Amino acid sequence: MGIKLHEVSFAYYVPKSKKKPIHFTLKDINIDINSRDEFIGLVGHTGSGKSTLVQLLNALYLPTKGEIDIFGNVITYKSKIKLKPIRKTVGLVFQFPEYQIFEDTVLKDIMFGPKNFGIENPEQVAREVAEILGISDLLDRSPFNLSGGQMRKVAIAGILASKPEILILDEPTAGLDPLTKIEFLEFLKELNEKHHKSIIIITHDMDIVSKYLKRVLVLKQGNLMFDGPKNKLFENEKLLQTCHLDYPKMIRIMKALKEKLNLDINIYKYTPEEAFAEIKRVVGENNE
Ligand SMILES: Nc1ncnc2c1ncn2[C@@H]1O[C@H](COP(=O)(O)OP(=O)(O)OP(=O)(O)O)[C@@H](O)[C@H]1O
Numbered sequence: 124m125g126i127k128l129h130e131v132s133f134a135y136y137v138p139k140s141k142k143k144p145i146h147f148t149l150k151d152i153n154i155d156i157n158s159r160d161e162f163i164g165l166v167g168h169t170g171s172g173k174s175t176l177v178q179l180l181n182a183l184y185l186p187t188k189g190e191i192d193i194f195g196n197v198i199t200y201k202s203k204i205k206l207k208p209i210r211k212t213v214g215l216v217f218q219f220p221e222y223q224i225f226e227d228t229v230l231k232d233i234m235f236g237p238k239n240f241g242i243e244n245p246e247q248v249a250r251e252v253a254e255i256l257g258i259s260d261l262l263d264r265s266p267f268n269l270s271g272g273q274m275r276k277v278a279i280a281g282i283l284a285s286k287p288e289i290l291i292l293d294e295p296t297a298g299l300d301p302l303t304k305i306e307f308l309e310f311l312k313e314l315n316e317k318h319h320k321s322i323i324i325i326t327h328d329m330d331i332v333s334k335y336l337k338r339v340l341v342l343k344q345g346n347l348m349f350d351g352p353k354n355k356l357f358e359n360e361k362l363l364q365t366c367h368l369d370y371p372k373m374i375r376i377m378k379a380l381k382e383k384l385n386l387d388i389n390i391y392k393y394t395p396e397e398a399f400a401e402i403k404r405v406v407g408e409n410n411e
């Protein structure tokens with residue numbers, strides 16, 4: 124179980140005349156996402172198709188070509204499928220959270236999902252999730268008068284309260300202050316490690332990729348250029364350049380040390396501790 128994309132292409136507009144070319148936003152994508160234990164980063168230049176792809180993963184869009192199997196529901200261009208079970212199984216927090224907020228209080232908004240999906244005690248679940256995200260004090264407020272970061276948390280709470288099998292978040296840390304960002308990522312990490320939840324995050328932040336994520340998908344102009352462990356991506360300088368991606372901060376520092384001080388170090392270190400041990404190893408050797 125999980126989500127499988129087989130040769131999936133997607134176009135926002137398909138001309139009626141077969142003679143006119145179709146502009147595909149996503150091209151021949153194959154991806155296999157497990158229902159448990161995944162912590163995936165979806166990265167790529169702006170306009171590469173990330174938000175479009177995640178909207179295919181919970182059937183907001185249907186593939187123009189190919190098929191998507193979402194927990195046993197096979198979706199093609201022509202499918203007539205029941206969307207409710209899919210939306211319950213695959214929770215998507217949009218890039219712009221205001222799009223998915225519509226009730227007149229925060230509490231009602233968070234309760235909407237669990238109520239709609241028949242989850243027991245929706246109010247209690249909503250309050251629990253609000254507590255975890257630190258927004259209990261906002262529950263009686265109108266969601267439309269909140270800051271961007273608060274709105275994002277309300278949208279995230281609404282999706283979490285529906286208890287999806289797979290959680291997808293489109294740039295979830297945009298608009299969050301640095302401390303809240305770390306708290307939130309730690310919360311997702313716990314959800315992944317302790318509760319085995321599969322999580323997909325769209326991000327432009329390579330430090331998030333290097334610190335938290337296990338697997339990375341890279342899109343470039345609608346093509347899937349890479350699917351694998353993060354270290355394999357960061358060790359492929361050419362691919363990073365082709366896809367307009369940066370190194371994480373730690374590798375950037377190690378690279379600068381290597382080049383400027385002419386140190387023969389392995390630059391692919393992801394934490395300050397690892398980096399320190401590597402520098403010590405080389406400096407120690409030089410001193411001898
Ligand atoms: N509703 C739409 N109708 C037509 N074209 C669209 C629509 N939404 C997106 N596109 C186009 O599809 C392409 C991919 O857009 P998408 O939003 O998926 O990119 P993205 O990788 O999420 O970018 P960003 O990092 O800026 O959020 C872009 O060329 C965009 O202009």
Ligand SMILES: [Mg+2]
Nearest residue numbers: 173174175218
């Ligand atoms: Mg986007």
